[in-house]
Amino acid sequence: MRPIVVLLLVLVAAVALILTLQNSSSTVPTVEPPIVGEPGVRKDPTPPTPGDVQRPEDPSRTATAQAPAEPSVTPDEVLEREGRNTLVGLVLNEQMQPLPGAKVELSRDPRMGQQVAMQWITGGGSGSPPIVVTTDEKGQYRFSNVVPRNNYYLVASHGDYSPTQEELVSVGDQGDFQGPNVVLKKGSVIEGTVTDTAGNIVPNAVLWLDSAFYSGEGESTDRLETKSDLVGHYEFKNVYPVAKQLTCMAEGYGSQTRGGITVKGEPGERLSVDFKLAVGGPIAGKVIGSDGAGIAGARIVAYFNSNTTSFRGEATSLEDGAFQIDNLNPGSYVLICEAKGYRQQKQTRVQVGEVNVIIDMVAQACITGRVVDGEGKPITKFTASVRRLAPNQVPGMGVASEETGVKETFTDAADGNFQLCGFDPGTYTVLVSSDAAAPTFSESFSITPDRQGLNLLVRVTRGGTIRGRVVSPAGAPVAGVVVTSHDDTFEDDPTNSLFAGMIPTNTTSRRVVTNSEGVFELRFLTPERYQLRLNHANYAQGKQRSILVVEGTPNDVGTITLQAGGTVQGTVIQGGMPLQGAYVHLESDSSDIVLDTRSDAQGRFVFKHVRPSNYTLSATYQTGDNAFNAIDSMRRTQQQIVVTEGGELTRELNLSGC
Numbered sequence: 198m199r200p201i202v203v204l205l206l207v208l209v210a211a212v213a214l215i216l217t218l219q220n221s222s223s224t225v226p227t228v229e230p231p232i233v234g235e236p237g238v239r240k241d242p243t244p245p246t247p248g249d250v251q252r253p254e255d256p257s258r259t260a261t262a263q264a265p266a267e268p269s270v271t272p273d274e275v276l277e278r279e280g281r282n283t284l285v286g287l288v289l290n291e292q293m294q295p296l297p298g299a300k301v302e303l304s305r306d307p308r309m310g311q312q313v314a315m316q317w318i319t320g321g322g323s324g325s326p327p328i329v330v331t332t333d334e335k336g337q338y339r340f341s342n343v344v345p346r347n348n349y350y351l352v353a354s355h356g357d358y359s360p361t362q363e364e365l366v367s368v369g370d371q372g373d374f375q376g377p378n379v380v381l382k383k384g385s386v387i388e389g390t391v392t393d394t395a396g397n398i399v400p401n402a403v404l405w406l407d408s409a410f411y412s413g414e415g416e417s418t419d420r421l422e423t424k425s426d427l428v429g430h431y432e433f434k435n436v437y438p439v440a441k442q443l444t445c446m447a448e449g450y451g452s453q454t455r456g457g458i459t460v461k462g463e464p465g466e467r468l469s470v471d472f473k474l475a476v477g478g479p480i481a482g483k484v485i486g487s488d489g490a491g492i493a494g495a496r497i498v499a500y501f502n503s504n505t506t507s508f509r510g511e512a513t514s515l516e517d518g519a520f521q522i523d524n525l526n527p528g529s530y531v532l533i534c535e536a537k538g539y540r541q542q543k544q545t546r547v548q549v550g551e552v553n554v555i556i557d558m559v560a561q562a563c564i565t566g567r568v569v570d571g572e573g574k575p576i577t578k579f580t581a582s583v584r585r586l587a588p589n590q591v592p593g594m595g596v597a598s599e600e601t602g603v604k605e606t607f608t609d610a611a612d613g614n615f616q617l618c619g620f621d622p623g624t625y626t627v628l629v630s631s632d633a634a635a636p637t638f639s640e641s642f643s644i645t646p647d648r649q650g651l652n653l654l655v656r657v658t659r660g661g662t663i664r665g666r667v668v669s670p671a672g673a674p675v676a677g678v679v680v681t682s683h684d685d686t687f688e689d690d691p692t693n694s695l696f697a698g699m700i701p702t703n704t705t706s707r708r709v710v711t712n713s714e715g716v717f718e719l720r721f722l723t724p725e726r727y728q729l730r731l732n733h734a735n736y737a738q739g740k741q742r743s744i745l746v747v748e749g750t751p752n753d754v755g756t757i758t759l760q761a762g763g764t765v766q767g768t769v770i771q772g773g774m775p776l777q778g779a780y781v782h783l784e785s786d787s788s789d790i791v792l793d794t795r796s797d798a799q800g801r802f803v804f805k806h807v808r809p810s811n812y813t814l815s816a817t818y819q820t821g822d823n824a825f826n827a828i829d830s831m832r833r834t835q836q837q838i839v840v841t842e843g844g845e846l847t848r849e850l851n852l853s854g855c
């Protein structure tokens with residue numbers, strides 16, 4: 198039970214935690230701004246100010262030609278590429294009629310629902326924008342020249358229906374590939390009236406409908422937005438099933454966020470959420486250091502929670518340290534103040550209307566240093582990040598550390614000099630990365646109350662190298678194999694990829710492709726024990742483990758022979774009929790190979806180029822269902838299979854009665 202269901206269980210636990218905390222303390226080529234009373238429209242992430250809400254234009258992008266792969270050339274991370282492959286599918290309504298003019302987004306990152314909430318919780322994401330197309334008169338979407346991947350997200354949306362997101366969308370290397378046929382349905386309605394505490398109508402209030410996981414900071418791709426009309430009424434149409442929160446903002450009033458809104462996403466469901474806004478007031482004051490001087494650029498956040506309603510505002514201090522947070526709902530707030538080089542400070546029970554709040558910040562320690570190469574020449578372009586160590590540890594191979602969040606990029610450091618601030622007492626090391634050197638740890642150092650700074654010399658090295666040659670089962674060189682370096686403990690467990698980056702590793706992540714001779718070279722690797730992953734569309738995934746990289750020593754792993762692997766295919770049925778969109782899971786007995794896919798419109802699924810081993814094959818419902826029911830359906834449909842080189846297995850997975 199490692200796949201989608203594991204992620205569901207993590208999400209369920211996170212939802213419970215967030216709710217507990219809250220309760221305790223179509224494509225439209227050009228998009229016009231929403232008019233008063235317009236039903237909720239899905240927003241791209243651009244935080245507006247109350248009373249001035251604009252919808253940005255949909256992103257449009259053009260395919261970019263890529264240079265032929267050479268050894269140690271990093272493949273482009275954008276979606277489009279030069280090639281001959283297409284992803285094609287249909288967008289239909291509930292009557293199975295084509296929907297022209299629907300917007301379809303293809304993305305490496307989730308755009309809505311539980312998946313985007315999970316990304317907020319765990320961090321990460323590629324940062325690549327989606328590519329967007331519009332369905333034609335036959336309801337067909339078509340993406341051309343797409344980088345091959347088996348884990349795209351595809352979102353279809355239309356103004357008259359709820360948006361739908363599909364995951365694990367696969368695009369192969371060359372040819373026409375069938376994308377999911379998406380059926381859009383009518384959704385729920387959330388409506389209400391905005392008045393003030395005196396009963397007066399509040400028109401033109403801005404309302405944001407977001408995932409329950411949205412923290413109020415940064416971007417939200419999962420946002421619907423509308424405004425109250427001239428009689429204070431607002432409406433969000435076609436809301437899909439998910440846990441939501443709703444924020445209401447109006448000039449001169451305190452903003453409110455209502456949580457705990459559970460939407461079934463069913464036609465005919467109408468949820469009423471009314472807001473009574475109170476006239477907002479300020480909290481103002483000054484942020485100062487130990488010398489009494491004002492601190493500029495400090496971020497001050499004010500918040501308090503009351504049952505399922507929360508109130509929040511923020512401001513940034515001016516040059517003299519002065520700040521003012523306006524439009525706060527009356528009440529007692531907690532203030533959190535953060536400033537670079539200072540400890541976070543918290544003040545409680547600050548009443549709206551207080552305008553002489555003094556926030557005393559405690560300076561953290563700063564260190565200085567210099568970065569040079571092996572010959573002592575200064576490095577002027579580098580990134581320095583700080584990690585915390587347990588006491589008496591020496592940074593290096595096998596030593597655990599944790600990120601501190603202190604990280605600076607220097608593009609023109611005179612003589613290689615740098616300064617980093619933000620150290621509380623503890624033991625640290627600085628990790629320096631540059632283009633022509635391996636990421637290198639400084640010596641460890643301690644910050645104590647009586648030792649507030651020091652000067653480091655970080656001598657970066659070229660590290661080690663892993664090189665090799667990849668061939669087919671017949672011994673012919675294979676070009677275009679993507680070779681990536683990982684920590685030696687890296688596994689295919691989805692929880693590993695889910696929390697990737699949350700636990701730092703000493704290994705260096707590199708990504709290269711083999712050239713026409715099948716040769717690859719990974720350079721500038723920090724000395725550590727590595728694992729290599731090899732991926733190619735026409736072969737089973739390859740793996741090389743326990744490769745020890747030593748400083749200054751080329752490590753030739755020799756010839757790596759790929760396997761063609763076997764094929765596992767079949768059909769998912771329910772009630773005697775093919776089931777579209779089921780999750781099909783394939784996991785080796787040793788759990789070192791974990792594969793997931795979705796059944797198509799005919800209920801068919803296929804895993805190609807599967808490494809020979811013993812496997813468990815299972816299926817489950819779409820993840821919108823109860824996670825524990827999904828676990829039960831996986832258990833009931835389990836089949837033990839053996840995949841052989843060149844073999845082909847066909848199985849039927851029956852979800853009836855699950």
